[in-house]
Amino acid sequence: MTDETPLLEIRNLRKYFEESSNVLDLLLRREPDQIQAVDDVSLTLNENESIAVIGESGCGKTTLLLTLIGLHDITDGEIIYKGTPVSEFDKADWKDYRSNVQVIFQDPFNALDPKMTIRESLEEPLKIHGIDDRDRRVRDVLEHVELSPPEKYLGRKPVNLSGGEKQRVAIARALIVEPDIILADEPVSMLDASTQAAVLKMMKELIEDFGVSMIYISHDLSTVSYISEHVNVMYLGRIVETAPTGQILADPKHPYTDALVSAVPIPDPGHDRDRTRMSGAPRDPIGLGDGCRFRDRCPAVIPPDHLEIDQEAFREVMEFRELLDRDEIAFDRVVETIDDPDPDDRTMARALKQEYFRHELSGENEATLTESLIALANEKPDVAARRLKQRFESVCETTPAYVEAETGWNVACHHYEESTNETQSTPAKQH
Amino acid sequence: MTEPLLEVEDLTIQYETDGGMLTAVSDASFTIDEGEFFGLAGESGSGKSTIAKSIIGGLDSNGQVTSGTIRYRGEEIQGYDDKQLNEAVRWKEIAWIPQSSMNSLDPLQQVSEQAIEIGQVHTDLSNVELRDRLKEMFDIVGLQESRIDDYPHQFSGGMQQRAIIALALFLEPSLIIADEPTTALDVIMQDQIFKYLDEVKSELETSLLLITHDISVIFESCDSVAIMHASQVAEYGSVAAVHDNPRHPYAFMFKEAFPDVREPDRELEVIDGYPPELIGDVDFCSFIDRCPWATDECGQRAPNMESVDDDDPTHVAGCFRKDEAYELYQSERDHARSEGHSGEQTTAVTEGSD
Numbered sequence: 001m002t003d004e005t006p007l008l009e010i011r012n013l014r015k016y017f018e019e020s021s022n023v024l025d026l027l028l029r030r031e032p033d034q035i036q037a038v039d040d041v042s043l044t045l046n047e048n049e050s051i052a053v054i055g056e057s058g059c060g061k062t063t064l065l066l067t068l069i070g071l072h073d074i075t076d077g078e079i080i081y082k083g084t085p086v087s088e089f090d091k092a093d094w095k096d097y098r099s100n101v102q103v104i105f106q107d108p109f110n111a112l113d114p115k116m117t118i119r120e121s122l123e124e125p126l127k128i129h130g131i132d133d134r135d136r137r138v139r140d141v142l143e144h145v146e147l148s149p150p151e152k153y154l155g156r157k158p159v160n161l162s163g164g165e166k167q168r169v170a171i172a173r174a175l176i177v178e179p180d181i182i183l184a185d186e187p188v189s190m191l192d193a194s195t196q197a198a199v200l201k202m203m204k205e206l207i208e209d210f211g212v213s214m215i216y217i218s219h220d221l222s223t224v225s226y227i228s229e230h231v232n233v234m235y236l237g238r239i240v241e242t243a244p245t246g247q248i249l250a251d252p253k254h255p256y257t258d259a260l261v262s263a264v265p266i267p268d269p270g271h272d273r274d275r276t277r278m279s280g281a282p283r284d285p286i287g288l289g290d291g292c293r294f295r296d297r298c299p300a301v302i303p304p305d306h307l308e309i310d311q312e313a314f315r316e317v318m319e320f321r322e323l324l325d326r327d328e329i330a331f332d333r334v335v336e337t338i339d340d341p342d343p344d345d346r347t348m349a350r351a352l353k354q355e356y357f358r359h360e361l362s363g364e365n366e367a368t369l370t371e372s373l374i375a376l377a378n379e380k381p382d383v384a385a386r387r388l389k390q391r392f393e394s395v396c397e398t399t400p401a402y403v404e405a406e407t408g409w410n411v412a413c414h415h416y417e418e419s420t421n422e423t424q425s426t427p428a429k430q431h
Numbered sequence: 432m433t434e435p436l437l438e439v440e441d442l443t444i445q446y447e448t449d450g451g452m453l454t455a456v457s458d459a460s461f462t463i464d465e466g467e468f469f470g471l472a473g474e475s476g477s478g479k480s481t482i483a484k485s486i487i488g489g490l491d492s493n494g495q496v497t498s499g500t501i502r503y504r505g506e507e508i509q510g511y512d513d514k515q516l517n518e519a520v521r522w523k524e525i526a527w528i529p530q531s532s533m534n535s536l537d538p539l540q541q542v543s544e545q546a547i548e549i550g551q552v553h554t555d556l557s558n559v560e561l562r563d564r565l566k567e568m569f570d571i572v573g574l575q576e577s578r579i580d581d582y583p584h585q586f587s588g589g590m591q592q593r594a595i596i597a598l599a600l601f602l603e604p605s606l607i608i609a610d611e612p613t614t615a616l617d618v619i620m621q622d623q624i625f626k627y628l629d630e631v632k633s634e635l636e637t638s639l640l641l642i643t644h645d646i647s648v649i650f651e652s653c654d655s656v657a658i659m660h661a662s663q664v665a666e667y668g669s670v671a672a673v674h675d676n677p678r679h680p681y682a683f684m685f686k687e688a689f690p691d692v693r694e695p696d697r698e699l700e701v702i703d704g705y706p707p708e709l710i711g712d713v714d715f716c717s718f719i720d721r722c723p724w725a726t727d728e729c730g731q732r733a734p735n736m737e738s739v740d741d742d743d744p745t746h747v748a749g750c751f752r753k754d755e756a757y758e759l760y761q762s763e764r765d766h767a768r769s770e771g772h773s774g775e776q777t778t779a780v781t782e783g784s785d
Contacts, residue, residue, distance in 0.1 A: 056617040162705050163475070192474040192644055193688045197699035219617050222647075225695030249695050263622040267647035267689045269670040275626035278619050279573065281587045333577045355577060 005083045007180060007213050008045040013038055013077035015067045019286060033287045037063040039237035045181065050207050050214040052224045052245070054260070055234035058282055061217045065183050069103060070094065099129045102174035106186035108166035112158040118169055119154040125177050141172045146202060164195035171203065175210060185217045200226045222264050225249060233257045236285050236293040243409040253411045255300045255427045292414065295396040296322045300427030302395050302414055313359035317369070317392050320356050324385050329376070348377035365391070434505055435462040436605055436638050437486070442499035444481050446491070450710055455481040455494070457662040457713040460736065463606065466636040470649030473659035476706050479642045483608050485509065487527055488516040523553045526599035528609040535595060536583040542594050543579040546601050553602055568597040571634065572627045589620040593627065600631060608640045613648070625652050647689050650674055658682045661706035661717035664736065668746030678739045678753035681718045683760060716750070724756050
């Protein structure tokens with residue numbers, strides 16, 4: 001099979017959920033907000049390939065996985081398996097797909113039925129998919145996942161296995177139906193380091209021996225090189241960077257990837273790594289709108305050309321504008337910091353500044369901010385937002401396109417778009 | 432030399448089980464000085480959490496210290512009951528950040544209420560002073576001071592974790608015991624937390640007992656480390672000494688099992704087998720069944736913790752072959768590596784066929 005058709009192709013996949021609407025929404029006929037869990041994701045998995053999707057909790061990687069196995073409907077886009085879109089699948093196609101696409105979940109402690117013996121657990125998928133020769137297959141697969149001799153394990157129940165052994169059984173269970181694709185969701189994150197290495201090593205060998213392909217999903221960049229040749233970094237529903245593993249670890253291009261790589265602890269007391277400059281956590285993927293999704297936390301967000309402003313100070317303005325847009329300014333809390341029970345707009349503006357800004361602005365920047373905060377205190381958030389936007393709008397508020405920085409290496413960041421700056425600027429790296 | 436803050440000496444802890452006395456900790460010794468960050472590393476089941484629990488009197492009811500001592504500022508505390516411990520060490524002296532700390536805030540109380548409750552029991556400060564103190568701690572852990580009156584659910588996961596650290600710091604304890612405080616968190620969040628712990632170290636001179644299976648976190652953030660295997664301390668010393676010149680086979684194999692993003696192609700060490708379940712006294716090396724260099728002697732008695740022969744008397748290892756094992760390991764590994772490489776030269780191109 002050397003034809004050009006990829007094994008699995010994901011094209012511009014979107015999976016949105018509707019935020020549960022309440023009575024007030026119904027009365028006001030408001031559209032509930034969309035949760036954009038997976039937004040415009042494209043991936044290609046070729047035969048005998050292992051690719052990784054890396055991102056923090058809440059980035060949408062697990063939703064992506066559940067959508068891939070048909071547990072979620074697709075909002076938009078296509079999943080194409082061996083040339084056929086899943087939207088055109090009939091019942092038989094689905095059955096075939098489900099046996100060919102197997103999942104290994106994060107938690108080996110809950111993935112196995114505690115009442116079943118290992119033999120029963122492994123025979124079950126064979127029965128479901130009507131495969132014979134069960135005894136031989138069960139023994140074979142146990143040998144492959146290095147649980148040997150099989151006799152020692154066949155009669156046991158999960159409670160009598162260690163964490164590493166359980167995960168091996170879970171892997172055996174996925175392999176036993178001889179799938180084309182394995183989707184592995186944090187398969188080693190709950191295991192001890194000594195076991196982790198062994199399980200990763202084994203999975204890598206299985207990919208080669210069984211000729212299966214894998215999508216490896218994890219938040220951990222430190223182990224990804226042992227299992228995948230290609231890495232996709234995901235942030236708030238979107239892939240921000242995709243590149244060969246070695247290259248992305250050595251020279252991350254997207255500021256988010258850089259933050260992720262440089263936050264990985266280095267097991268060497270002689271190495272002096274700087275702690276992360278990132279603060280906070282990713283926001284909820286609700287009503288995200290246009291723009292780079294990382295802009296509110298990005299240490300390299302791009303100020304308008306004419307503006308003279310410190311990066312840290314600009315980021316604070318950016319963050320504040322985001323909060324303002326999302327109507328999340330905590331006025332109640334700010335009021336409590338003021339002694340005056342009935343403060344005037346200026347006092348309120350000062351208190352807002354105190355609460356949300358640690359860096360001093362100067363000149364026109366300062367004047368615009370103060371003016372906007374007074375407007376905000378005067379209950380004119382629209383005016384405040386407009387003023388701030390006029391002066392501080394960043395190119396990062398438009399959605400960046402994928403740019404091929406090098407062959408096979410795509411980045412969605414305005415720093416890599418040539419039109420942004422004549423001299424292509426690269427963000428200051430922490431790594 | 433000033434007196435160490437915490438001294439654990441020849442500590443043995445056993446649990447009464449149906450199968451007999453299960454030894455969780457055997458003859459473990461280490462000390463923590465004032466301002467020192469100390470890491471206790473090992474696989475699950477090595478006994479590291481049991482040690483931590485014994486220090487604050489939190490052992491399960493079937494567990495007990497059967498021999499050895501725990502001294503806090505020179506005072507023996509291993510026999511103290513709850514009341515004595517509350518007076519002597521808990522909160523005021525030793526604070527505890529548990530493993531599942533996400534659930535350790537009371538969801539029905541504002542963080543400030545929880546802090547004031549603790550403060551009223553353990554200090555003479557007024558409520559206003561307590562609130563100011565909490566604000567100060569919020570600032571150190573990077574939370575807005577105005578948020579002390581929030582309820583736990585108003586914080587994100589990482590912020591809750593920081594609020595817990597702020598509460599742990601609140602009475603300015605001399606020692607914080609943190610049991611896998613960041614294991615459930617993403618790397619960026621983990622790094623944020625340690626950034627604040629660094630801050631705590633430099634500003635408050637607090638000591639830390641960090642328990643984790645992740646040696647890379649310890650190498651980065653601690654001054655010294657003890658690596659435990661199945662109830663015994665295998666090796667103990669400054670992080671630099673243990674990293675650069677490890678002597679116990681478990682210590683160096685454990686270290687080599689960890690990936691390092693700087694070397695994505697390095698072969699990871701695999702330690703075969705699992706830690707044994709130990710019934711009765713452990714009068715042998717508990718690593719014997721997993722150790723490639725074990726000899727008969729290892730099964731006959733437990734090795735003493737002895738200084739390894741460098742110029743650093745604080746660096747000790749409990750292994751009969753500590754003077755030669757690491758060299759044997761390195762030469763075997765180099766050998767395997769050179770063989771492995773010549774083998775890879777003949778890369779077979781396999782065509783997939785069904």
